[in-house]
Ligand code: HEM
């Protein structure tokens with residue numbers, strides 16, 4: 087690197103650049119916070135949805151599945167499983183696990199109550215209604 | 228070793244390598260479950276193996292970073308560590324907490340673990356990479372604070388170099404952004420938005436400061452190039468990191484419900500993120516070419532150059548591959564992501580930790596460098612693991628392209644599971660290559676036991 091560009095100039099570039107872009111990031115975050123209610127439809131987050139998310143987390147569904155494209159890549163995307171399969175299929179599916187099909191990937195049995203299944207479905211339904219800019223590309227996720 | 232207290236780094240490095248072995252074994256279990264779906268089911272379901280694999284990765288890298296700091300900061304500050312006793316105490320606390328957490332994952336159902344460990348008080352569990360029970364998370368914060376206190380006090384009483392300052396900034400940033408793991412709103416969109424403040428702002432932000440500092444330290448030692456030159460490079464690299472990487476977080480905000488302007492911010496800034504990685508490569512080669520001495524530790528130089536090249540390939544090239552919004556629309560959450568995740572983590576963070584271990588461990592054992600035979604084994608392990616990782620990445624990329632093609636970029640999409648069956652061949656190839664990686668790792672471990680002539684450090 088050239089001699090006229092000194093170490094202290096490099097240091098200033100670091101502190102200045104980091105500070106500026108961090109502040110810009112905070113400003114964008116502030117704007118995003120304001121825009122989100124229209125896109126996430128938070129008015130529809132019922133107690134069922136809240137409990138459903140809690141079940142989703144404490145059973146670590148994300149360790150096999152993606153949700154809106156984030157998570158593990160071992161099992162189907164579930165962000166749009168509600169429109170893909172519908173509530174009854176989802177509940178029946180979860181109750182019927184594992185399939186025990188030899189050699190096929192397995193999903194555990196979670197022994198949910200009927201109420202818990204309804205909560206999970208409510209959470210998956212709400213999730214499928216988030217405005218994700220048309221992701222995923224098609225119903226298969 | 229110039230300062231007695233640097234010796235506390237040794238247990239940290241040993242623990243790091245031990246956990247690395249565990250990480251790879253669980254990786255291979257998952258690799259097999261990808262093709263033989265019921266392998267070890269229900270004893271070790273896939274999600275459990277995955278938690279163990281990724282959490283071990285993070286924990287052993289943290290052990291590596293802490294060991295590196297305990298080794299580097301006394302030497303850079305030209306003073307003994309503030310409290311070696313505290314450092315050893317924290318080592319045992321972190322090791323025991325980590326081990327108990329892994330046992331918890333394996334021994335009890337996750338929901339039971341959550342109930343046992345106070346998750347209902349403050350739900351933080353069940354999110355990717357942040358699966359740790361609340362008490363483990365709190366433990367991590369305590370260990371991190373004690374560690375930062377120890378290191379900061381050392382720096383304050385001694386010489387302040389750019390390298391140790393950057394290292395410390397990175398480590399403080401690591402701890403600060405980890406605090407977002409305690410924020411878990413019931414609104415999934417907000418949850419995801421701030422989840423990335425841990426994950427992205429770690430690997431494409433503050434961790435890169437740590438990476439740069441470690442690399443700069445080892446390069447000064449093995450090449451003897453003037454500190455002024457190296458530190459100037461360091462500042463420019465990390466400046467570019469944060470200038471591109473902070474707003475680059477936007478490449479995770481395309482499809483999770485955030486406003487659409489993130490597609491522009493994320494694409495433009497993250498497309499520039501390869502720049503600092505490219506500079507890192509040029510930096511490493513440049514310094515080695517301008518070396519003023521022939522350091523007897525050839526292996527350390529190889530690891531350092533490898534870090535430069537592989538981090539650029541894994542983070543820079545494979546990151547760029549899927550970072551533009553119109554591409555990411557199709558590749559998001561596919562095997563392409565997994566391919567990139569593997570090579571980036573390996574190329575940047577695994578290799579830089581192995582670089583500092585390769586440089587420091589012989590000195591901690593009282594010699595300037597390992598015996599010839601040990602170094603040859605180390606270099607073999609470098610090539611075995613690195614070539615294996617390149618092929619793992621290529622096979623996953625092939626799987627990912629087919630996956631996108633069959634499931635997403637088509638008018639007649641096939642269901643997820645149907646596609647997985649069609650691309651199973653690539654998962655088999657990944658698994659065999661993973662075995663080669665394991666062989667490389669075994670050779671690496673054995674290299675520590677090689678006997679032969681050595682010079683005193
Ligand atoms: C060598 C044999 C290895 C095998 C067979 C293996 C296998 C796997 C598998 C199957 C997954 C889960 C993918 C999914 O979610 O469906 C995974 C995830 C992961 N592994 Fe490995 N792995 C290996 C080595 C490594 C190494 C050396 C690293 C670190 C450099 C690593 C880092 C990761 C990371 C970061 C993830 C999470 C990826 C993501 O979420 O995109 N693995 N691994």
Ligand code: HEM
Nearest residue numbers: 430478497500542546547549550559560564568571572575
């Ligand atoms: C050493 C640095 C890096 C590491 C360790 C790393 C690691 C990872 C990991 C593990 C993931 C998967 C996260 C998940 O599970 O959801 C990921 C995602 C991603 N990374 Fe990186 N990365 C690095 C640098 C970069 C860079 C420089 C770029 C861009 C040029 C990039 C672009 C992306 C993108 C676009 C995704 C999202 C993939 C998706 O939509 O599924 N990464 N990265």
Ligand SMILES: [Fe+2]
Nearest residue numbers: 427431476478
């Ligand atoms: Fe990122």
